[in-house]
Every structure is written in structure tokens, then in C-alpha cells.
Amino acid sequence: MSRILVGTASWTDKSLVACGRFYPPEAKTPAARLQFYASCFPVVEVDSAYYALPSAHNAALWVERTPADFVFHIKAFRAFTQHRTPIEALPRELREALPPTGKTDIYYKDMPAAIVDRLWEYYRAGIAPLHEAGRLGAVHFQFAPWVLYGGAALDHIEACMARLPGLRLSIEFRHRSWFTPEHRDKVLRFLADRGLVHTVVDEPQGFVNSVPAIWEVTSPELAVVRMHGRNAATWNRKGLNSSAARFNYDYSDAELAELAGKIKQLAARSHTVAAFFNNNYEDQGQRNGRTLMRILTRS
Numbered sequence: 001m002s003r004i005l006v007g008t009a010s011w012t013d014k015s016l017v018a019c020g021r022f023y024p025p026e027a028k029t030p031a032a033r034l035q036f037y038a039s040c041f042p043v044v045e046v047d048s049a050y051y052a053l054p055s056a057h058n059a060a061l062w063v064e065r066t067p068a069d070f071v072f073h074i075k076a077f078r079a080f081t082q083h084r085t086p087i088e089a090l091p092r093e094l095r096e097a098l099p100p101t102g103k104t105d106i107y108y109k110d111m112p113a114a115i116v117d118r119l120w121e122y123y124r125a126g127i128a129p130l131h132e133a134g135r136l137g138a139v140h141f142q143f144a145p146w147v148l149y150g151g152a153a154l155d156h157i158e159a160c161m162a163r164l165p166g167l168r169l170s171i172e173f174r175h176r177s178w179f180t181p182e183h184r185d186k187v188l189r190f191l192a193d194r195g196l197v198h199t200v201v202d203e204p205q206g207f208v209n210s211v212p213a214i215w216e217v218t219s220p221e222l223a224v225v226r227m228h229g230r231n232a233a234t235w236n237r238k239g240l241n242s243s244a245a246r247f248n249y250d251y252s253d254a255e256l257a258e259l260a261g262k263i264k265q266l267a268a269r270s271h272t273v274a275a276f277f278n279n280n281y282e283d284q285g286q287r288n289g290r291t292l293m294r295i296l297t298r299s
Helices: 014-019 030-040 056-064 092-097 113-132 151-163 184-193 253-267 284-298
Strands: 003-009 043-046 071-075 136-142 169-172 197-202 222-227 272-277
Touching: 003 253, 003 284, 043 272, 056 113, 071 113, 071 272, 092 113, 113 136, 136 197, 136 222, 136 272, 151 169, 169 222, 184 197, 197 253, 222 253, 253 272, 253 284, 272 284
Parallel strands: 003 043, 003 272, 043 071, 071 136, 136 169, 169 197, 197 222, 222 272
Antiparallel strands: none
């Protein structure tokens, strides 16, 4: 029987903790917050791994602090998805090995091969406790908006697969070129042929850096849905204080019922569906997640 796991992207967002509406007053420590979160949801997406390389020590603690069937999906480090990466986000060993450029940021394509190799070693070591405990759902690659459909991007995806043997990868695009009428079926076939998980996104439409919701399955084992909200006014707004402000959107019950129906259709074609709310302004994602679970239970 298919499983539908509902969760949120992160459990430690500043606005979530500050709003005081999700965590009980006694949940004052990271351990207590994760334990409370895991009592409400069966899965979480580790968003922090995008900003900084994951720590094996922390990953082992996450395993200890959650039930045996709790699942972690983890974001790929920003350099791997071709985002601009602050040099300060790299381990000291790698920072010191970089040739001096006078710049504070670097892109994956500009890193020496030896640095790239070590970066992947750090990442694999950081997530190993999750994988070894059987608690890792997928490594999520949310590619930068400037990663366009084409041979170079497809080759890079295959190179990322080779760096993470034995792990499941979910793929999310942020440029509309991937799902034009000309490319849509080619992209889905590329993912399916390699066992990669297509990520269904619910997000504002009409922008170069947004893609349509393609409710298709490319892996019989896993389907992933990420709900970014539908706030078109903030999708590309500059000068926001945090990403939470960009994703400030509260799904209505009617919208969640619509999404529930489509998620159930995915579940008919995949062993597990992991659905994440990335509308991470205050407790919106957690409230919407609980509502979606209630709808799925009674429908």
C-alpha cells in the first residue's frame, strides 16, 4: 500500500519559532523541537544542508531524537545545484586551498577538481548517519534558476548521481525551459530512465524562474511534491528580510483539498509520496500540513 508522508521544509525557521504558535513553551531546545515536530509529522526536509554542509554529528543526533520510522529528506549543498556559494560556507581546509581571487563567492564550475572531490566527500560523510540508519528518503537537488535545459545541465545531473551512489535523488528545476512543450516529455523520460525522482511543484506561475505543476511519476518508489505557496507578488521581490517572506502564503482548505486529490493520484503510481510545505512564514506550513493530513485521512 502506498504511503503519503506530509511534512515541512525545516523545523527551525526563525519566524516559526518566534511566532510561538507551533512549539509548546517547554520545547526550548533543538532536541525538544525536533522531538515535538516528529510527534506531529512523519517526514521533514532538511533545508539547512543547502546553506552549509551537513554534519555527521548532527545527523546522528537527528536519528536518535526521532522515531524509527521518521524520514529525512535533505537538500543538496548550494554549490552542487550551481548556486552562487559564499566561500565562507566551505570548510576551512577548502577555503585555504582555493586560489586567491579577491571574490567572496564562488560557483561550482570555477572550483578546482580537487576541491570539488573533497566537497562531495564532506557531503557524503555528513549524511551517512541518515543513510546508514535507513532514515534517508532522498537528496533533493533544487537547481538554480539559471540552469537551463540542455546537454551541459543533463551531464551535470548525471555527474551528481555518480557522486552519490546508492542514494535516491529528487530533482527540482527553477527555469521554465525544462517543461516547454518541446522538452517536457524528454525531461520526464531522462529522469525515469535514471531512477531520478521528478519533483512536482506548486508555486506562482508566469515567471521565467517558475515551472508548471507536472503531476507525473518518474520513480515507482518515490514521488515528491513541494508546495511553495502561490504568492506571485513576493516570488521575485528584491530586498526581502528572509526567504520566509518570499513564501508567505496560507493555503485555503479548498486549495488543500484540490492538492490532496492530486497527491492521492500520485500515490496510486508510486510506493511513497513525500509532500512538503515550503511556505515557511511563521507556522503556515505546519498548519497547512496538519490540515492536508486530515483531508487525506478522511477522503
